[in-house]
Amino acid sequence: MPDPSFDTPRALGVDDFATCRRQTYSTVLTCGESHRGVDVSPTREAGPWRPG
Template identity: 65%
Template sequence: MALPDPPFSTPRVLGVDDFAIRHGQTCSTVLTSVEDRRVVDMLPTREGGPLAAWLIRHP
């Protein structure tokens, strides 16, 4: 636990999935690095606009 996180590079393969912590709550989007199996970012909504904006900011 005391070890620093390994360096994280830009993912080559990005996984996108939506989820809700509890049924009926607002869904969010999680972006993961498929190769590293690490969470890259979480978006507050499952709409396409924020995802498109995220992809533009992170080519």
């Protein structure tokens, strides 16, 4: 099956979450309108966002 197509989000939300309790954290980008996940970064390091 082909990947579903997504429109470019007009608003983004950024949040971090623990993948292992109090040990490993990741960052997630979400669409501000549909509240769906857009991308996940394996770390929560500060700096410019570079989608993977």
